[in-house]
Amino acid sequence: MSDLLSLSAVAARAALESGEISAPELTTAYLGAVEETAPLNNYVAVTADRALEMAAASQARIKSGEAGLIEGIPVGVKDLFCTAGVVSTACSRILEGFTPTYESTVTANLWREGGVMLGKLNCDEFAMGSGNETSAFGPAINPWQGGDGVDLVPGGSSGGSAAAVAARAALLATGTDTGGSIRQPAAFCGIVGMKPTYGRCSRWGIVAFASSLDQAGPFSRTVADNALMMQAMAGHDPKDSTSADAPLPDLMAALDKGVKGMKIGVPAEYVMDGMDGEVVALWEQGQAWLRDAGAELVEISLPHTKYALPAYYIIAPAEASSNLARYDGVRYGLRVEADSLDEMYAGTRAAGFGEEVQRRILIGTYVLSAGYYDAYYLKAQKVRRLIKQDFDSAFETVDAILTPATPTAAFPVGRKVDDPVTNYLNDVFTVPANLAGLPGMALPAGLNSDGLPLGLQILGRPFDEASLYSIGRVIEDAAAFSAVPQRRAGGAS
Amino acid sequence: MLRGFYCNSTKHSIMSVDKSTVARIARLARIHVPEDRQEKLSAELSGILDWIEELNEVDTENVEPIASVTGHSLPRREDVVSDGNRVDEVLANVPETASGFFVVPKVVE
Numbered sequence: 004m005s006d007l008l009s010l011s012a013v014a015a016r017a018a019l020e021s022g023e024i025s026a027p028e029l030t031t032a033y034l035g036a037v038e039e040t041a042p043l044n045n046y047v048a049v050t051a052d053r054a055l056e057m058a059a060a061s062q063a064r065i066k067s068g069e070a071g072l073i074e075g076i077p078v079g080v081k082d083l084f085c086t087a088g089v090v091s092t093a094c095s096r097i098l099e100g101f102t103p104t105y106e107s108t109v110t111a112n113l114w115r116e117g118g119v120m121l122g123k124l125n126c127d128e129f130a131m132g133s134g135n136e137t138s139a140f141g142p143a144i145n146p147w148q149g150g151d152g153v154d155l156v157p158g159g160s161s162g163g164s165a166a167a168v169a170a171r172a173a174l175l176a177t178g179t180d181t182g183g184s185i186r187q188p189a190a191f192c193g194i195v196g197m198k199p200t201y202g203r204c205s206r207w208g209i210v211a212f213a214s215s216l217d218q219a220g221p222f223s224r225t226v227a228d229n230a231l232m233m234q235a236m237a238g239h240d241p242k243d244s245t246s247a248d249a250p251l252p253d254l255m256a257a258l259d260k261g262v263k264g265m266k267i268g269v270p271a272e273y274v275m276d277g278m279d280g281e282v283v284a285l286w287e288q289g290q291a292w293l294r295d296a297g298a299e300l301v302e303i304s305l306p307h308t309k310y311a312l313p314a315y316y317i318i319a320p321a322e323a324s325s326n327l328a329r330y331d332g333v334r335y336g337l338r339v340e341a342d343s344l345d346e347m348y349a350g351t352r353a354a355g356f357g358e359e360v361q362r363r364i365l366i367g368t369y370v371l372s373a374g375y376y377d378a379y380y381l382k383a384q385k386v387r388r389l390i391k392q393d394f395d396s397a398f399e400t401v402d403a404i405l406t407p408a409t410p411t412a413a414f415p416v417g418r419k420v421d422d423p424v425t426n427y428l429n430d431v432f433t434v435p436a437n438l439a440g441l442p443g444m445a446l447p448a449g450l451n452s453d454g455l456p457l458g459l460q461i462l463g464r465p466f467d468e469a470s471l472y473s474i475g476r477v478i479e480d481a482a483a484f485s486a487v488p489q490r491r492a493g494g495a496s
Numbered sequence: 497m498l499r500g501f502y503c504n505s506t507k508h509s510i511m512s513v514d515k516s517t518v519a520r521i522a523r524l525a526r527i528h529v530p531e532d533r534q535e536k537l538s539a540e541l542s543g544i545l546d547w548i549e550e551l552n553e554v555d556t557e558n559v560e561p562i563a564s565v566t567g568h569s570l571p572r573r574e575d576v577v578s579d580g581n582r583v584d585e586v587l588a589n590v591p592e593t594a595s596g597f598f599v600v601p602k603v604v605e
Contacts, residue, residue: 104585202566215564244570313548333598338591344601353528361527368525382551384561423540424547440565
């Protein structure tokens, strides 16, 4: 069965079309892998019966020549997406047992294109975290292990998604990225993750965290698989008023375009004090690869970079405090009974939200409150414009930007951190793209001296995901990243 | 609760979040925060806000705030009913319901 698990989605599609393998066979192999990797706690719900039904239907469509883009491909879904008839909790106690009667647009698109749902994947509670440690279901575990055998986080918030794909327990998976929640876990797990341009993927049916920043995107083990899944999940949706009515180019066609003649920016401000030397070396290696492939590397300046994180930690909690006001014990989810309505609200929200979510709601409430609104929220929105302008001017001279994906490799589960700000620094390289609404891709580029994957990030112009796939493919070929995690399904160890 | 205390205060030096402020914003956010957690939260929130103070270094004079990066105005649609009659679906996940209504604790004396 391990042969089936090592196929890329593109290769699996070809094997399905030629009849070499069948959709039920592939899905059965993946359901076995899900079971085998259960100790990693990547899945919070497994939908085996539904997966087998969907696989059988896929097989019929393949036979009748009606196959969709990802027909018969097993897909895992971050628990932030509402899936009709399947419990969707955002990994929060406050949504315990919540079973949507509707399907998110992104997952509906994936099923329309023939995807097979394996189940729901672990994530940080309401996508608030960078280690998948705030989940009400407990931490998801990275299939990569350090030399000492200690459990590592898969990153977050889409930690279960990245870990499942890396562990061969899903061929593709959905994630969402508000400040790096696709790209940081992709880097920590040695896989490819794409946050598309804001507006590319519909937010309809995705549990909202910070609506002006949230975007859904794909996880995969190869750049080509990522383009394939992106093609299937993106598209204009009238049900999301911020969904962009922009044509989606043929992303698969972009894969082999190369980077000859492209100008790639290297931002001076992304060199930070105390940065891991191996991360810096890999970044330089990435620049060399692109130069060798015919790109011109250009030093650029993004002067407001250091203010992106503090601005984000005003804007995101502010939007979250407003979005999460809906969890009131009245319409769905948890309810703690009390004598008055106010006590019922306060008791329900105290019992239902975890510590990090409460912290962010409180910060958001504070920065939006009278007297502080101008000093914090309005100030952050102004800084956000300056950050966007930095990118606008950079893209007048360069076609894309190359940066490290994360300041470090994956860290141990349960690492003691007294100061929440230390955790927030994980997202230093990823947050600016969310504030500016830009597409960003993280992909594996090498291993550090502990044998853990490190990733690079490519940022592009709005709606130019295609160039990111061209560049990503060049880096993928040059890096020839073939290392596999120890705790993968079907592994020899 | 904070309303009125710090009006005209965009220039004031922003102080750390003390215990009573934690209690006030917790009340605004409708989250019950027991007194024994207020101290810890006060330290954590102050730490976060002190770090955020960095933004004051940035000159934002004459910079327009930005709320959305899409650059397009919100689409409009015909003002007609396009969906509805889904009482069962709306109530499918309700903690307490009666006769097609949401049930809440008594709010009128």
